[in-house]
Amino acid sequence: MTDFINPITLIASNTMKANTERLREAGERLATGDRSKANIVDYVVGSQLRNTASVLKSVAKSAAYGINLLKVAQSTLLAGKQQLVGLQDIIAQANTANPTTLAALDALYKSNTADLNRQFEGASFDSRNLFSSDTSIAAVPLNVRVGILMTDTIKVTAPGLKAATTKLTAAGDLLTAANQGTAQTLIAAVDTLVTNGLASVGGQIESLKNASTALSDSIQVQDAAGDGYLNTNYEIDSNEFKAALASIKGAIATVVLADRLVQETVRLLD
Numbered sequence: 309m310t311d312f313i314n315p316i317t318l319i320a321s322n323t324m325k326a327n328t329e330r331l332r333e334a335g336e337r338l339a340t341g342d343r344s345k346a347n348i349v350d351y352v353v354g355s356q357l358r359n360t361a362s363v364l365k366s367v368a369k370s371a372a373y374g375i376n377l378l379k380v381a382q383s384t385l386l387a388g389k390q391q392l393v394g395l396q397d398i399i400a401q402a403n404t405a406n407p408t409t410l411a412a413l414d415a416l417y418k419s420n421t422a423d424l425n426r427q428f429e430g431a432s433f434d435s436r437n438l439f440s441s442d443t444s445i446a447a448v449p450l451n452v453r454v455g456i457l458m459t460d461t462i463k464v465t466a467p468g469l470k471a472a473t474t475k476l477t478a479a480g481d482l483l484t485a486a487n488q489g490t491a492q493t494l495i496a497a498v499d500t501l502v503t504n505g506l507a508s509v510g511g512q513i514e515s516l517k518n519a520s521t522a523l524s525d526s527i528q529v530q531d532a533a534g535d536g537y538l539n540t541n542y543e544i545d546s547n548e549f550k551a552a553l554a555s556i557k558g559a560i561a562t563v564v565l566a567d568r569l570v571q572e573t574v575r576l577l578d
Contacts, residue, residue: 360456361527367453367460368523374452374464375516377433381466382509384431384438385502391424392499399492402482414482417491421479428469428476439469454519462515467505472498 395417402413431438436450449465475494482488 363456364523364527367455368520368527370453371462371516371520371523373434374450374462375513375520377436377438378464378466378509378513378516380433381431381438382506382513384427385467385506385509388424388427389499389502389506391420391427392495392502395420395424395495396492396499399482399488399495402488403485410482417482418479421476425473425476428473438466439473452516454516454523462512462519464512464516465508467501467508469501469505472501 398413398417398420402410402417405413428439449463451461452464453461455461475498479494480487480490482491
């Protein structure tokens with residue numbers, strides 16, 4: 309019988325040999341925790357880092373919420389301060405006004421103090437009352453989460469303006485020099501409360517912005533670290549294992565077919 313070497317068999321045999329080694333290496337990586345061989349540990353660590361980054365992204369939204377709330381409070385206080393400047397101007401004009409003008413200035417003073425009081429009482433953000441003395445309304449302060457732990461919080465507190473609104477409610481009139489002096493003292497006191505409130509809100513916004521920056525940096529680090537682990541992750545090794553197995557199965561089928569061809573060829577030659 310003539311010996312016959314089928315080149316198809318050689319190719320298939322080489323394929324089986326190469327993919328058997330590939331299968332062994334992929335299986336070893338899947339079965340061990342050795343960093344040099346296995347990616348299952350990398351996959352677990354990478355997934356955990358990704359999960360942490362996801363939590364931090366939600367926390368960042370909480371910090372942004374706090375910043376937006378404080379910015380609304382800040383805008384309200386800034387607008388109020390401008391109105392207080394206008395009220396001081398009205399009081400100054402009343403000092404030398406004739407009776408007709410004084411009556412008009414008095415009406416304007418009363419209208420503007422009432423309007424300012426309504427602004428402070430009605431200021432809100434996302435159904436949260438900012439300055440109202442009405443304790444039946446959901447109000448700040450609230451704890452804004454800025455870290456991975458539940459205890460990583462910054463307390464957001466809008467300035468208490470109850471004293472200011474109480475003073476504005478009792479603003480009086482400008483019809484006499486004595487009342488004008490009282491009004492001047494009252495408006496100056498309210499202005500001090502608003503100025504202090506602006507300083508408090510500004511400081512809290514700065515703190516939350518710093519926390520947001522830290523969160524953003526942490527998220528980038530977590531994402532990058534997660535990507536570093538997941539670039540060679542468990543799924544890749546699993547797919548490598550499957551592909552090697554499929555190649556071996558295909559090579560075996562090719563060898564079987566080639567063997568049949570060889571047998572048939574040998575039979576014909578004999």
